[in-house]
Amino acid sequence: MGITKPDSSTADASPSSMRSPIPDSLVPNPPSPTPYSLPPISLTVTAIKQFVYCPRIIYFTYCLPLKRPTTYKMQEGKLEHESNEERESRRSLRAYGLSEGERHFAVRLTSERLALTGVLDMVIVTPQELIPVEFKSSTGSLGLNHKYQLTAYAMLVEDWKDKAVRRGFVYFIPQKRAVEVAVTPNMRAFVKKALGDIRGMIAKEMIPEGTRHAGRCVDCEFKNYCNDRE
């Protein structure tokens, strides 16, 4: 008995060929892309200092494409920092109450966790401690802006070395004076909140109130842009 070929008239009548096309309304949508959030805006430690000094400086720095002139004061401060670094490397660590320690200058720091970067003037490394130091050319007293700037650096050093930092110093170059600053949990919390506030301000692109301390406006490079300041 020979093999019987299928009848060509019924060869296409397989179950699959008999299915009617699926209506568009029943075709499932392709899976939507996985939701993701944008990474936080990357900031520098200088932003913390500026925010505490006058929040409006943040707006001019991050939201307006201003061409910033290099003022004489800025230039002078930069030169003073450089020559201080040279002198500092020859000095003892007595100003910091230390008998030993290794100094590292202009330390570039980054924390992905905080989305924060900065260049710290100096870090002193002892067998027990990591101590951030910021140099200041001003003759004024220790300001809140200096304290929180130093705290932000301390947090970057902690992320860098995975070791707690409990204090730092602000060194006033003209007076050759080091002022110790304790890095407390409250100060860390302030820095974290400030980073959130700064990012919110940048995202909204809204000009905030300027500082209440009119004296700060006298030498401010943005004074010409602040209509409410003389």
Ligand code: SF4
């Ligand atoms: S001029 Fe005064 S209010 Fe305006 S950005 Fe400068 S410090 Fe702030």
